[in-house]
Amino acid sequence: xxxxxxxxxxxxxxxxxxxxxxxxxxxxxxxxxxxxxxxxxxxxxxxxxxxxxxxxxxxxxxxxxxxxxxxxxxxxxxxxxxxxx
Numbered sequence: 001x002x003x004x005x006x007x008x009x010x011x012x013x014x015x016x017x018x019x020x021x022x023x024x025x026x027x028x029x030x031x032x033x034x035x036x037x038x039x040x041x042x043x044x045x046x047x048x049x050x051x052x053x054x055x056x057x058x059x060x061x062x063x064x065x066x067x068x069x070x071x072x073x074x075x076x077x078x079x080x081x082x083x084x085x
Contacts, residue, residue: 011047019059023063027049031048031049035048048075
């Protein structure tokens, strides 16, 4: 959830198989900041941050090796079972 100017913006819940938790918080924070800097609103920003963090859980190691397209596809609901790595 992202709280901005007295308004709460929830994110959807995702069920995933976690491969590695390392870096998921950094992925969320970086994606949230990137989204806000590019002018996205709070709801879109929290969705983008959570989607990047969710996808990071499916990648081993410190680095989030996912693409913008994968984040956008997850937000749109287009990855489905293909999210498994």
